[in-house]
Amino acid sequence: MSGSRYSNGGGAHQRDLRTQLFAPPPQRGHSQTPPSRTASPYDKAPPPPNAKYNESYLSSLESQNNDELDSMSSKVRLLKDLGVKMGGEINKSMKLNDEITNSMEKGKVTLKKTWGKMIIMSERAGITWRMWLTVFAMVGLWFFWVWLF
Structure with a gap:
């Protein structure tokens, strides 16, 4: 049991080895440079600290802001025009829809009046409206037959 990794004999030594795996690398010399990493080509490099408040840098930022x-x-203007x-x-x-609705109502009233007049005419003539409908259907079929041939 002395060779077990949970024993008192070698546990501290193994723990030290594991913590060394995750510890930061030791500093060599006095340079404080961070480890280099592969940068994305799309990342912009930040300006150097001394040029941060440089007049040319601020004017370039302002020109970018103006652009x-x-x-x-211009996009807002286009959206407004579109609206x-x-x-x-x-x-x-909406105006066209109202005009169509009004003309349909007028047509409905005209058809209703014409139908009523036709029924009154058929009653006065002694022929029922069904007979008139049959006559109109026969004439319509005859026109259709002529149109086909």
């Missing part, structure tokens, strides 16, 4: 602001304002055009089209379609 972004101009592009955003105005959509509103105009919606108003036109």
Whole structure:
């Protein structure tokens, strides 16, 4: 049991080896440079600390900001124009829909009056409306037959 990894004899030594695996590497010399890593080609390198408040750096940031602001304002202007055009089209379609509804109502009233007059005419003539409907159906079939041939 003395060779067991849980025994008192070798446990501390093994624990020291495991902690050394995860410990940071020892510093060589006095340089404080972090370990190099592979950087993404899309990452921009941060400006050096002494140029952080440099006038040219600040003016380049401001020009980038102005460019972004101009592009955003043009996009907002395009969206506004699109919204105005959509509103105009919606108003036109609503007006057209109202006109179609009004003409359908007028047609409905006209058909109802015509039907009523036809029934009154058929009662006065002594022929029922079913007979008139049969006559109109025969004439319609005859026109259809002529149209086919």
